[in-house]
Amino acid sequence: MNVTITPKKLAGAITPPPSKSQAHRLIIAAALSDGFCHLSNVSLSEDIQATLRCMRTLDADASADGTVIRGADLVDGHEDPAPTVMDCGESGSTLRFLIPVALALKGKGSFTGHGRLMERPQEPYFELFREKGIAWSLEESVLTVEGRLTPGIYAIRGDVSSQFITGLLYALPLLDGDSEIHLTTELESRGYVDMTLDALERFGVEVEYDGARTFRVKGNQIYRHQDLTIEGDWSNAAFWFAAAGMGCELDIQGLNPLSCQGDMRIAAHYAALCGEELVREAGETPAAREGRRTVELDMSQCPDLVPPVAALAALTPGCDTHLVNAARLRIKESDRLATVTDVLNALGAQVEEYPDSLIIHGRASLAGGVTVSGHNDHRIAMMAAIAAIRCEAPVTITGAECVKKSYPNFWEEYARLGGAIRREEEAV
Ligand SMILES: O=C(O)C1=C[C@@H](OP(=O)(O)O)[C@@H](O)[C@H](O)C1
Numbered sequence: 071m072n073v074t075i076t077p078k079k080l081a082g083a084i085t086p087p088p089s090k091s092q093a094h095r096l097i098i099a100a101a102l103s104d105g106f107c108h109l110s111n112v113s114l115s116e117d118i119q120a121t122l123r124c125m126r127t128l129d130a131d132a133s134a135d136g137t138v139i140r141g142a143d144l145v146d147g148h149e150d151p152a153p154t155v156m157d158c159g160e161s162g163s164t165l166r167f168l169i170p171v172a173l174a175l176k177g178k179g180s181f182t183g184h185g186r187l188m189e190r191p192q193e194p195y196f197e198l199f200r201e202k203g204i205a206w207s208l209e210e211s212v213l214t215v216e217g218r219l220t221p222g223i224y225a226i227r228g229d230v231s232s233q234f235i236t237g238l239l240y241a242l243p244l245l246d247g248d249s250e251i252h253l254t255t256e257l258e259s260r261g262y263v264d265m266t267l268d269a270l271e272r273f274g275v276e277v278e279y280d281g282a283r284t285f286r287v288k289g290n291q292i293y294r295h296q297d298l299t300i301e302g303d304w305s306n307a308a309f310w311f312a313a314a315g316m317g318c319e320l321d322i323q324g325l326n327p328l329s330c331q332g333d334m335r336i337a338a339h340y341a342a343l344c345g346e347e348l349v350r351e352a353g354e355t356p357a358a359r360e361g362r363r364t365v366e367l368d369m370s371q372c373p374d375l376v377p378p379v380a381a382l383a384a385l386t387p388g389c390d391t392h393l394v395n396a397a398r399l400r401i402k403e404s405d406r407l408a409t410v411t412d413v414l415n416a417l418g419a420q421v422e423e424y425p426d427s428l429i430i431h432g433r434a435s436l437a438g439g440v441t442v443s444g445h446n447d448h449r450i451a452m453m454a455a456i457a458a459i460r461c462e463a464p465v466t467i468t469g470a471e472c473v474k475k476s477y478p479n480f481w482e483e484y485a486r487l488g489g490a491i492r493r494e495e496e497a498v
């Protein structure tokens with residue numbers, strides 16, 4: 071689908087979707103639990119459908135809308151026959167969370183995916199598998215793992231993806247002895263590990279974390295069934311904050327100000343760029359500043375904020391923004407350092423791309439008047455839509471349906487806030 075946007079400010083109240091990261095975690099914990107769990111505020115984004123589908127393959131019962139999940143049979147399923155191939159869609163979280171879970175439950179598992187998923191790195195797991203005698207093969211986009219996860223020491227890098235740590239944290243409590251995870255590097259994307267620890271705690275699973283490089287996990291733990299509500303998503307809310315920073319009068323609702331989502335950092339990044347707190351009177355726009363200034367933002371703990379923050383930075387006049395420690399952006403749904411640069415520069419921005427950073431020279435408006443690709447990456451398509459608000463001529467985004475990965479009704483919400491969009495199916 072192509073979406074053509076005629077530049078126009080947005081206005082109104084907006085409730086961002088439920089947190090995709092928290093939904094993955096609560097669904098998996100529910101599916102591992104000892105009873106029925108009722109989850110509220112589930113959004114069936116493509117990634118969440120992938121996790122529900124895979125948990126059904128691992129024998130959990132999940133209602134079609136994902137709100138009722140029964141995990142009772144799972145913990146006894148060790149001797150079941152090999153599960154069929156689990157289709158993780160394009161969801162890195164689903165794949166990396168479930169590899170150790172399948173090994174703990176079944177002693178084996180086969181996974182596949184689409185888009186860029188099966189090319190995204192799994193090396194930290196493969197290194198562990200070599201050490202632990204777990205067999206694996208990756209052929210024609212199907213990853214097969216086989217072997218018994220045993221209690222013990224798991225030494226793993228913390229700077230490739232936090233999703234490996236989350237996967238181990240879900241699986242190790244199911245083993246019949248105690249384990250430890252030792253990080254061999256600094257932990258990046260720490261907020262996501264905090265979300266994992268929070269989800270485990272809600273299901274009665276205890277993990278001792280020293281706050282640095284060691285996690286102690288007791289074996290023989292039981293996930294106790296719970297009824298829980300998924301909170302609003304700070305990562306996708308960040309696109310609306312970027313729009314607000316560009317002068318749109320938005321009332322962003324339904325977010326937990328005490329959330330453990332790392333992407334709450336959007337509040338600090340917004341303040342750094344716009345020189346004001348997030349909450350301001352409707353109608354006020356960011357103050358114009360004299361001369362140029364430089365802002366450096368460390369993105370190592372909040373990589374998903376790079377696309378919305380880059381859009382805001384490109385449209386913050388007089389400001390040169392350095393987004394640093396962002397190398398892992400290259401291993402997401404697209405190479406996001408390249409695609410952020412490509413799309414914003416096509417719109418008329420001044421973005422410089424470096425191996426692990428971006429420098430963005432902000433200006434008051436962008437020329438627009440071009441067609442840009444969404445690069446099959448939800449956060450890149452949404453970034454283009456937000457930057458288009460302050461373009462001088464219409465912008466067409468191709469492959470715009472990719473927002474379904476995390477935000478299925480993004481375009482409907484954009485239009486409801488007054489965005490002038492025209493949708494067209496692409497010619498086949
Ligand atoms: O655990 C999670 O829910 C996620 C972790 C992050 O990945 P990395 O840890 O690979 O940075 C983030 O980019 C992803 O969108 C969701």
Ligand SMILES: C=C(OP(=O)(O)O)C(=O)O
Pocket residue numbers: 117160161162163164374402403449476
């Ligand atoms: C990178 C993302 O998700 P995942 O790693 O789960 O595919 C994302 O949502 O931006």
